[in-house]
Amino acid sequence: MTNLDWLEKPVRNINNEYLVAAEQRQNTLTKPPGSLGRMEEVAVQLAAMQATDKPEINNIQIAVFAADHGIAEENVSAFPQVVTLEMVKNFAQGGAAISVLAKQLAANLEVINLGTVSEYEDMPGVVMQRIAPGTQNFSKQAAMSRSQLLEALNAGKEAVYRARENAAQLFIGGDMGIANTTSATAIACALLNEKAEKLAGPGTGLDKQGVSHKASVIEKSLALHQHKMKTPVDILQCVGGFEIAALTGAYLSCAQNGLPVVIDGFISSVAALVAIKINPQARQWMFFSHASAEPGHAMVIQAMQAKPLLDMNMRLGEASGAAILVPLMRLACALQNNMATFEQASVSSKD
């Protein structure tokens, strides 16, 4: 068993000189200053993260963490629990949304099974890091033990290690786990000191009654654990999930290693919020891809003072919302790197 010390290790700082240089270059390019809006912002941030005057995203690592949730037995999801493992297979076989997107982006897709309820044989394309057959039902006891939590956090760190071995220039984490919006909502409520009814949403498709039941399950669980949840890590242990903890570990590790990250939707944003609560400096390595249709997302995003770049009304998870941002980031880099300056193109500047 390792310990938690690595979580709080200092993160790298983004390079301020390259940030300023990239901003200055934007103002010399043949367009009214600022007229490329958030595309400029993305390119400038990336230049500062990569400490370069030619930001680029060729190699991308997408890591989708999958795990089951004991809380599923409280009827908080529209889909049966067996879907988690079925979708792991679907990821590996190329049929899921993120599989299709990863192929289109020429990204390296890795699926990490941290513990589905059903046992299964090894399958190609899936990294097997089984912590347990899902978490415990957190409406009755802590979702996981301390050592299980450490394993999950480390699984995230190890995925980042593999991403770096692949020379990834961008890390995207994703999630799969039936009932994981219940866990993520519980974490968010605990971190933000909010009521479950304010954050709970339909997830994969609950009706109004289902959402209300889900909120009451969360509220009851938060009451059960309230005296044990003193730190963000405690909260992960009490009401978290293996894949959520792995995402938190991955985001912290990316920031420590200076690897830019794109945050996906609700689950990923909650994991990012935990990471930021552990180490606020980790935020500077994050791009926020999209506003999820899951209603709790807006509050989690607000707590990070973020403004997602896209709003496509998506609510799938699997890193799918983060993946669709990638081509825009690539275009932002191309604009930053390849546009002519006013001087080069002999274009007159502002009167």
Place this chain on the structure above:
Amino acid sequence: MTNLDWLEKPVRNINNEYLVAAEQRQNTLTKPPGSLGRMEEVAVQLAAMQATDKPEINNIQIAVFAADHGIAEENVSAFPQVVTLEMVKNFAQGGAAISVLAKQLAANLEVINLGTVSEYEDMPGVVMQRIAPGTQNFSKQAAMSRSQLLEALNAGKEAVYRARENAAQLFIGGDMGIANTTSATAIACALLNEKAEKLAGPGTGLDKQGVSHKASVIEKSLALHQHKMKTPVDILQCVGGFEIAALTGAYLSCAQNGLPVVIDGFISSVAALVAIKINPQARQWMFFSHASAEPGHAMVIQAMQAKPLLDMNMRLGEASGAAILVPLMRLACALQNNMATFEQASVSSKD
């Protein structure tokens, strides 16, 4: 001189059978129904437009129409008029934002010079269709004659003809013309019966005083022409621009020929609004790419009951906002075409 009759020719209808089939397929794919949000909407629309069960966007034609505006002499732009032609050169030489984007998208970029103030020699990559050395100053007289308007509208139609010869599956129109937000704002005010102060914005970068001056120039011009502006076509003639009229002509021609269109920002949206006022059915062939930072855009978009897919705070024109939507449309197609169904992947569906 041709006449205007072609503008009102019926447009093609999108194929409702393929629309329904594409929607049905979305609901069989391995994801909660609707969870890909607007990505589903894009793919389904495109399937209906292309009358196919495998929508795709390989060939793209981007046509940027450039022209000067007589109204520029009223000091309504932050940039000197000579920039229009300088940017035409920059488009052709690959240094402008749209040049960089077109290259990244492997789109065919065509620049059409409909009339810059400065004369110049032919240059490779620029289609020369000089109507006049810019429009007249519409605060004093009509921006153009009826025959000039026809030429401009036809230039749009001809660009669509060339796009179809290139087997384009998507048409994107763009604009370049110093002072053209003044013209576009005047058109929008006339069409929507709104005051200029409500719609006028900074364009390429006017300060508050500049915007206020611009609004008063527009208000005065609208008063001058009010009795002549009985139809959308009259409005184009009185306060329009060659490039704006060409965009209107192009959008109508696309709809008549069943070629899907992506609308860019403020200028393009005003041209689209004119097209829709001439022939409301043209709207069904339009994707609305992004919410421009130009303040009048929101009202123009609202008048078309549209909801742009992106909001990147861009305000450049040149078709740049439309271009950045293309990779998302391509990903939407890939998801529609390549994801596995629940049955294919043996994934359990909703409880």
